[in-house]
Amino acid sequence: MLAVVPPPVTVRVPSKINLHLSVGDLREDGYHDLTTVFHALSLTDEVTVYATQEPGIEVSGEGARLVPTDGGNLAMRAVRALADHVGKPDEAERVRVVIRKGIPVAGGMAGGSADAAAALLACSTLWGLDLHRDELAEVAATLGSDVPFALYGGTALGTGRGERLVPVLSRHTFHWVLAFDQRGLSTPKVYGELDRLRESGDPPRVGPPEALLEALASGDPRRLALLLGNDLQAAAVSLRPGLRRTLRAGVSAGALAGVVSGSGPTCAFLCTDGDAALKVAAELAGAGVCRTVRVAHGPVPGARVCDE
Template identity: 55%
Template structure:
């Protein structure tokens, strides 16, 4: 039995998040173009007397350490399938913003799943791991596969996408989080009584990714949850404006927010925009990263 296993798992940005009307089960149909970006959490699992979760890094105090944590739920789900006790210590070294719309919690779930699979030598197939991911949450399967993918259904049904180049991003970390259910609730309130179109991926956006064309991608980025996030957190408009003024080609709220994402032309622009955001007083921190990044990987 291995002494411990560490898995590195990426954050994500939604290049497109198209949201349909609420379904009878309360979820929404989505067309979600995920890009994995080079900000990572590392999840380490070590045999222990019982399941416990610890966390270090920025905002670690905001991460739940009980069985509501997706990493703990991943260990429990995999153990249950293989008739073993989930007796592991899961340590999460955070570097992905917490409650920031970048799938940090989902990343930890995928990371713990892959780490426990390796630690316990369960021999689970990739399809089995993806099925457990889908049970854990809509964004968890993508955290496992990384790269770029189109997610439909509630985002968990994935088709990998071709990416023809490297895209440079800057992420502005806001103070405090935004609850995903609250943002969807606000989306429902804002769209009530209107005809919400069926979500579909933008052909122009898929082409821009495939061609590695940053300027073309900047023109077609979109997030249907952005008006709801801005309604709940109006100050995000100042962050978006600050990044755009500093030279970002496009700016949008990442997922349900409150992290904001800025597409820039190259590494030099990324540093310039990040510096401008840091001094703008509109965010707590700004981080640069490139996409696409690989999915969950044993290190």
């Protein structure tokens, strides 16, 4: 009898920026306690999983050659983690993962985490498990601090390592310009640099997120712009001093404000509306301060199965 091979499943998954990122002290497990406001953006990756006798991984698109294609790839680890979670570890050996990247690699926009979240949802569908998103999020949290958020999307307050999430009311579509840097930054190195800066001085801290949450609820980009803040920004700028120039150039080009996204080096610029974002993007692209620019809007939903 012929086995029925399930059709491939494609999932589209958003990137994120942190509108607010307050980093607490180093914990004993090597992580830092965070209070952060995640915001999912329309800059996306697509992950397709195939049931196959030739397992493996293929990556194309933005920064593809920088993505590991061995068992260490976070999407591949997600496939294995889900197979283990449902007690069918062998299933992971019969999956091919194809990733089309739009999110920069090591850019502070949680691209690897997004691919892991997409792989979880895609395999849950491929294997007919149809697990609830909350159950996928439990597996996601074992893979990385930013993976659960990529499943839910929207705008959310994150605590713990960033994996404990509560949705946040956000009344407006906000328009962003993203400036990608020439090279990525390693997240552990940026956290380490912040620890070092705090040992030798007192870099400014962003404080509590309440005012920013109110600005989000108001939907007013001008109010939101005044409140964007990221404790990791000083560390990212310390490791990559050119980011200071990039941040200035975005504001000179007409953005309301700029902030380093997560651990960087991508810079995110908030604009008044979509037309302003296109203008800022064009001017920033000509300013020679970054590798490339993209426009995006948020919030957008989390990982979703594509219909076609």
